[in-house]
Amino acid sequence: MKRDDEGYTLTEMLVVIAVICLIAAVLTPALFGQMNRARAKAAQLQLENVAAAVEAFRTDVGRYPTSSEGLAVLVKDPAALEGWAGPYLRNVKSLSDPWGHALIYLPPTASEGFFVESLGADGRPGGTGLNTDLKAPS
Numbered sequence: 001m002k003r004d005d006e007g008y009t010l011t012e013m014l015v016v017i018a019v020i021c022l023i024a025a026v027l028t029p030a031l032f033g034q035m036n037r038a039r040a041k042a043a044q045l046q047l048e049n050v051a052a053a054v055e056a057f058r059t060d061v062g063r064y065p066t067s068s069e070g071l072a073v074l075v076k077d078p079a080a081l082e083g084w085a086g087p088y089l090r091n092v093k094s095l096s097d098p099w100g101h102a103l104i105y106l107p108p109t110a111s112e113g114f115f116v117e118s119l120g121a122d123g124r125p126g127g128t129g130l131n132t133d134l135k136a137p138s
Contacts, residue, residue: 047136073102
């Protein structure tokens, strides 16, 4: 025998949807916070990888990349550069941070080593939290 009251009512469905929405509202900010922290950690690892590639370039060529060459010389073979044994990085995407901003390279000076840095999530100098500038040790 078939009963006429089988299935769910509209009210029951709305209650289930409301509970799912509440759970999503509580978990979403936590998940986005975790994603942002993961991006910052990935950016720091990427900076260290690029700094290691700069050192490998220096070992092969005998000098650091110049300001005019920038980090692009780590990916694309310059025609007249003796000793270049790259590419030192897999692709051009390695030259951008996880937020899509180009990495900054400053060649060494008489008083300091080279710098490879990211300006953080906001892409501007300074900042705190996710907007903190990140630098690779050189």
